[in-house]
Structures are given as C-alpha cells and as structure tokens.
Amino acid sequence: MKAIGYIRVSTEGQATEGVSLDAQKAKIQAWAMLAGFELVAVHVDAGLSGGRADNRPALQSALADAVKHKAALVVYSLSRLARSTKDAIAISERLDKAGADLVSLSEKIDTTSAAGKMIFRMLAVLAEFERDQISERTSAAMQHMRTKGMRVGAVPFGYDLAADGVTLKPNAGELAAITVMQSLRIEGKSLRKICVELENRGIKSKTGKPWTAEVIRGILNRKAA
Numbered sequence: 001m002k003a004i005g006y007i008r009v010s011t012e013g014q015a016t017e018g019v020s021l022d023a024q025k026a027k028i029q030a031w032a033m034l035a036g037f038e039l040v041a042v043h044v045d046a047g048l049s050g051g052r053a054d055n056r057p058a059l060q061s062a063l064a065d066a067v068k069h070k071a072a073l074v075v076y077s078l079s080r081l082a083r084s085t086k087d088a089i090a091i092s093e094r095l096d097k098a099g100a101d102l103v104s105l106s107e108k109i110d111t112t113s114a115a116g117k118m119i120f121r122m123l124a125v126l127a128e129f130e131r132d133q134i135s136e137r138t139s140a141a142m143q144h145m146r147t148k149g150m151r152v153g154a155v156p157f158g159y160d161l162a163a164d165g166v167t168l169k170p171n172a173g174e175l176a177a178i179t180v181m182q183s184l185r186i187e188g189k190s191l192r193k194i195c196v197e198l199e200n201r202g203i204k205s206k207t208g209k210p211w212t213a214e215v216i217r218g219i220l221n222r223k224a225a
Contacts, residue, residue, distance in 0.1 A: 002071035005042035076107035
C-alpha cells in the first residue's frame with residue numbers, strides 16, 4: 001500500500017523557518033510507518049494560501065500521484081488541504097473515483113477503512129444539507145420579493161431600475177448601443193467582432209466588464225423576441 005504526503009504553509013515566515021513543514025512531515029511519516037504504508041513522496045506548497053486548489057502546484061502534483069498509484073493522500077489537517085469541508089469533499093470524491101483514499105491526521109479521517117469512509121460520508125451529507133438550506137432560504141427570499149411586487153433578477157441592458165425598485169426605465173445610451181449591435185449584425189459581423197467594435201467605440205457593458213459573444217447574443221435575442 002502506498003501513500004502520498006501533502007504539506008502546506010501559508011506564510012513566507014513559516015516557509016523560511018520550516019517549523020510547520022517539519023512538524024507536518026513528521027506526523028505524516030509516523031502515520032505511514034505505523035499503518036504499514038510506503039510513503040512514495042511528500043509534496044510541499046510553501047508560502048501559499050489555501051484559498052484555491054488550482055493555484056497550488058504541489059497539491060496538483062500530490063493529487064496526480066495519488067491517482068496514479070491509487071494511493072492514500074495524507075495531510076496533517078483538512079485546513080492544509082482545502083479552505084472548507086466542501087472543497088475537501090470534492091477532492092475526496094476525485095480520489096475515490098480513481099480508487100485512491102484520503103487521510104487527515106488531525107480530524108482522524110481515514111477513508112482506507114470502512115469506519116473512516118462512513119465518517120467522511122457523514123460530513124458530505126452535512127455539507128449537502130447546508131447547501132440545500134441556503135437554496136431554500138434564497139428561494140423563500142425571492143418569493144417574498146415577488147409577493148411584495150419587487151423586481152427579482154438582473155436589470156436588462158437598455159434599461160435602468162426606477163426609484164420604486166420595480167419599474168424599468170429606458171437608458172438612452174444603452175438603447176443606442178443595442179441599435180449599433182443590430183446594425184453590425186445585419187452587416188454580417190460575427191458576435192466576437194461586434195464585441196471588439198463595441199470596445200473600440202468605448203461602449204461599456206452593463207457591468208463594465210469586457211463584452212462577450214454570449215452577452216451580445218442574449219441582448220440581440222431579447223430584442224428580437
């Protein structure tokens with residue numbers, strides 16, 4: 001049986017001093033020895049935050065190794081692996097699909113055993129329950145706004161929301177921009193070329209972000225309906 005270690009410290013100070021790195025590595029090595037696992041590699045992200053998984057190269061390497069060897073990915077704690085239980089569960093599901101496992105020493109989570117799998121599945125259920133509750137609260141709030149006659153949803157390009165919070169009032173500048181889009185489309189311009197033309201003319205989107213083909217398509221389809 002094989003194991004892959006993953007270690008992360010979030011500040012340059014910790015990375016330079018190496019105390020947290022050494023402590024985490026020692027715990028992982030001790031677990032592997034006691035559990036009878038061969039520790040194939042230990043990957044380290046030093047001085048990186050845990051906010052995102054995709055910008056931590058060592059984590060991506062550790063996951064790839066664990067999948068390749070169908071090994072146990074061993075971390076000192078879930079906080080070293082991901083910023084939330086939800087993210088940790090997503091990583092665990094990726095490992096599970098590949099026939100690999102996840103071991104978190106601080107939380108005593110070990111999916112190499114039946115009991116460990118049960119505990120982690122309970123965490124997954126709780127995370128799903130939390131997501132469902134958020135969805136219910138959001139739906140209830142939107143329904144309440146509808147019963148009060150309040151507008152729900154984004155204000156379409158070409159209009160602004162009136163002071164009453166319900167009525168849409170025309171935005172002359174944006175309506176003129178829609179006319180430009182329609183004219184360019186009639187000329188045979190692609191949606192991407194229309195985006196470029198709008199940017200060149202200094203015409204901004206509703207959010208101020210760069211134009212995209214999908215946004216242009218949505219505006220033109222809405223006006224054509």
